[in-house]
Amino acid sequence: MEYVLKTQNLQKKYRHFCALSGVDMNVPKGAVYGFVGKNGAGKTTLIRLICGLQDPTDGVYKLYGTMNKDKRIQEARRRMGAVVEVPSLYPDLTARGNLEQQYRMLGLPNFDGIDEILKIIGLENTGKKRARNFSLGMKQRLGIGVALCGNPDFLVLDEPINGLDPQGIIEIRELILKLNREKQITVLISSHILDELSKFATHYGFIDKGKILCEMSAEELEAKCRKCVRLKVTDMKALAKVLDERELDYKIIDEEYCDVYSDPNLTDITLALINEHCELLSADKRDESLESFFIGLTGGGQNA
Ligand code: ATP
Numbered sequence: 001m002e003y004v005l006k007t008q009n010l011q012k013k014y015r016h017f018c019a020l021s022g023v024d025m026n027v028p029k030g031a032v033y034g035f036v037g038k039n040g041a042g043k044t045t046l047i048r049l050i051c052g053l054q055d056p057t058d059g060v061y062k063l064y065g066t067m068n069k070d071k072r073i074q075e076a077r078r079r080m081g082a083v084v085e086v087p088s089l090y091p092d093l094t095a096r097g098n099l100e101q102q103y104r105m106l107g108l109p110n111f112d113g114i115d116e117i118l119k120i121i122g123l124e125n126t127g128k129k130r131a132r133n134f135s136l137g138m139k140q141r142l143g144i145g146v147a148l149c150g151n152p153d154f155l156v157l158d159e160p161i162n163g164l165d166p167q168g169i170i171e172i173r174e175l176i177l178k179l180n181r182e183k184q185i186t187v188l189i190s191s192h193i194l195d196e197l198s199k200f201a202t203h204y205g206f207i208d209k210g211k212i213l214c215e216m217s218a219e220e221l222e223a224k225c226r227k228c229v230r231l232k233v234t235d236m237k238a239l240a241k242v243l244d245e246r247e248l249d250y251k252i253i254d255e256e257y258c259d260v261y262s263d264p265n266l267t268d269i270t271l272a273l274i275n276e277h278c279e280l281l282s283a284d285k286r287d288e289s290l291e292s293f294f295i296g297l298t299g300g301g302q303n304a
Helices: 043-050 073-077 095-105 114-120 136-148 166-182 218-224 236-245 266-275 290-298
Strands: 003-014 017-028 032-036 058-063 080-083 154-158 186-191 203-208 211-217 227-233 250-252 257-261 280-287
Touching (some): 017 032, 017 186, 017 203, 032 166, 080 136, 114 136, 154 166, 203 290, 211 218, 218 290, 227 236
Parallel strands (some): 017 211, 080 154
Antiparallel strands (some): 227 280
16 A cells, blocks of 8 residues: 555654654555544644654654655655644735735746635635635635645645534535545544544544554444444354344354344344244444544543
C-alpha cells in the first residue's frame, strides 16, 4: 500500500509535558483518514508537526516518502493543503478576494482555477459579502478553499466540523467526499466526534494522551461495532450446525457464547436447538455503538 504520510515514534514535548509520545501513524493514499481523539489528546500537535509549524522533539515522519529532515520536505509539503485550528481568512475580503490573496502568496501566475474552487466549496454566489459576515460553516468552507489553492493532493483538516450546525456538518462532509472521490485528494481530518466521521472516513487512527491506540479501516471498525445477539448455549457444536443450516453470520466467542449477526429469528433457532438437544441459556442483544467503542478504547473519561 502507498502512504501519503507515515510517522515513526513521533514525539513532542513542551518542557516536561509530553503532548505526543511515540506516535506511529499511517495515512494511505486515497484515504479519508479520521483522526479521532478527545480534546487535548494531541491531534492539533501532530497536525502542526506535519505541516512544519513546529518541529518534533524526537521521531520522524515521511510525507510522500520524503523524510522530514530531508531538504526536499518543502517540495513534498507543497502537495499538501491544511486548515489548522481556525481557518486563516481576511475578514474584510470576499470569498474570491481571499482566494486571490492566497494565489498571490503562493506566487501563482494567474487566477485560473478560482472559479472552480468557489464552485466546489459552494461559495460561487456570495458576491460582495465579506468573509467576516459569513456563517461558521461558510468560513470553514472558505478555509478549505484557501487550502485548495496550491492544487494539493493531500488535505489536512483540524476539527473542521467543530461548532457547526447539522446543515453545516453535512456541507463539509459532502465537500470532503467530493474532493476525495472526484479529485482523488487524500484527506486527514481530525475530530472528537466519531459518529460523524464514521459517515465518510475510510480509515481511522485513535489517539489518546499523545499515543495512537490503534489504526483500522472502516470495515474493521464496522465489524467491531456490529449489532448482534449473544447466545449462551449448552452445546456449541449444535448451535454452529443450526446457524450454518440457516446461513447466518456468526462468531464463536468460547465454548458457551456465540455472537450472531443480522437480526436472527430466535424462535426458529430455539426450536431447532431443541431438536439438537441443546439448551439456549440466554440471548442478549448487543449494540456496540461507535461512541461506546471509542469510550471503551480510551478508558472513558471526560469529553469523550
Ligand atoms: P483540542 O481538540 O482540544 O485542540 P487536541 O487533541 O488537538 O485537542 P492538542 O492541542 O494537540 O490537543 O494538545 C495536546 C496537549 O498538549 C494538551 O494537553 C495541550 O494543553 C498541550 N499543549 C499544546 N500546545 C502546547 C504548548 N504550546 N505548550 C504547552 N502545552 C501545550
